[in-house]
């Protein structure tokens with residue numbers, strides 16, 4: 134049975150939650166390997182709609198073991214809020230496991246995220262304000278707090294003290310905020326210890342043992358390739374590894390064990406927050422994509438910036454991640470356009486780029502070069518086989534496949550679990 138990575142091939146919100154949830158029917162484990170509650174995955178099951186932030190999407194399927202891997206940063210307050218909200222709707226969350234090496238987001242890092250954004254002024258990133266960046270910075274700076282620290286009070290106190298030595302100067306003297314109290318932070322974190330303890334596991338051992346037994350594991354990414362801290366549009370990125378390599382480092386499963394790398398991309402493209410976006414639309418077409426596609430953030434409710442499909446981004450994602458499959462979502466949103474523009478290359482100050490320009494300055498100057506594909510007007514939300522799609526919708530998908538350097542394995546035609554056309558089964 135395979136190990137399958139499901140990740141974002143654009144700037145996020147491609148429909149990774151739905152793709153992971155669909156694999157829930159056949160997988161044994163779903164592991165979230167990066168990010169935290171900056172993610173927002175909407176999953177529609179029958180009449181029920183779930184918005185998941187921190188919990189892996191596999192939590193909605195009975196029998197699946199959801200794991201929060203070592204690469205994740207955990208806001209413990211949010212963790213238990215999300216668990217309680219699901220339990221109150223009848224979802225069994227008792228199988229949830231958490232890596233002892235995952236980091237926590239202490240409350241002072243939520244404050245740091247918000248005040249540092251304010252200080253950046255016009256250069257701000259547009260973060261979700263959840264404390265993600267400061268918590269990953271602490272991890273790299275070796276002053277982070279890990280889940281395992283909750284079970285040793287004196288170690289925990291030392292670590293909180295260590296983290297606050299410099300941070301309290303920043304909070305009080307630079308940002309004009311109250312300094313955080315070592316006692317209060319330690320007490321708050323300790324108050325979660327008893328509830329977290331039974332969930333703690335060695336994520337790497339569990340997953341490798343499961344693969345040895347021939348079981349199936351889905352690795353679910355938060356965020357996306359273009360938001361990856363190494364490969365995205367830095368500094369307008371998140372602070373974790375959202376790409377395929379992150380699945381290995383964020384879970385403790387070696388890259389040689391990963392069988393399929395599935396990139397999820399919309400039939401157009403969106404972005405939340407600041408940063409360059411070559412195919413962004415500022416006209417009625419952009420507004421129409423936003424309205425028809427309900428493009429408002431699951432986490433912050435911000436309107437998403439909308440644009441036409443960018444094949445340069447898709448080719449880049451195929452290369453960076455070594456994609457074996459592409460899942461195209463939201464094809465239904467494009468119904469009714471006479472011609473659909475697709476960006477095939479960029480014009481950067483008069484020079485044509487077929488691949489991602491090597492510098493951010495060039496990317497900021499990139500103007501899309503479009504090809505135009507004939508549209509269709511038929512409602513496609515009830516279509517379940519590729520051959521039943523209008524011929525122009527088939528051609529659109531075949532064209533995306535040709536210019537994206539990756540086989541398109543399935544096509545989404547609506548938010549429901551069933552509203553998917555399978556061309557090549559993922560498992």
Ligand code: GDP
Nearest residue numbers: 146147148149150173174175463545546547548
């Ligand atoms: P994620 O963060 O990648 O999981 O994506 P989000 O949940 O933030 O955003 C994707 C949105 O599109 C959700 O509201 C989904 O219910 C919805 N969605 C997913 N696939 C399709 C599709 O094929 N068609 C339509 N119309 N909506 C979809």
Ligand code: IMO
Nearest residue numbers: 145146171172173259260261355356371405406
């Ligand atoms: P899912 O998993 C879209 C964006 C933020 C901001 C930047 C940094 O639902 O696809 P952060 O709070 O992570 O430091 O913010 O990244 N961002 C997302 N955009 N989808 C997401 O997650 C995102 N998570 C973070 O808007 O521009």
Ligand code: MG
Nearest residue numbers: 146173174431
């Ligand atoms: Mg999302």
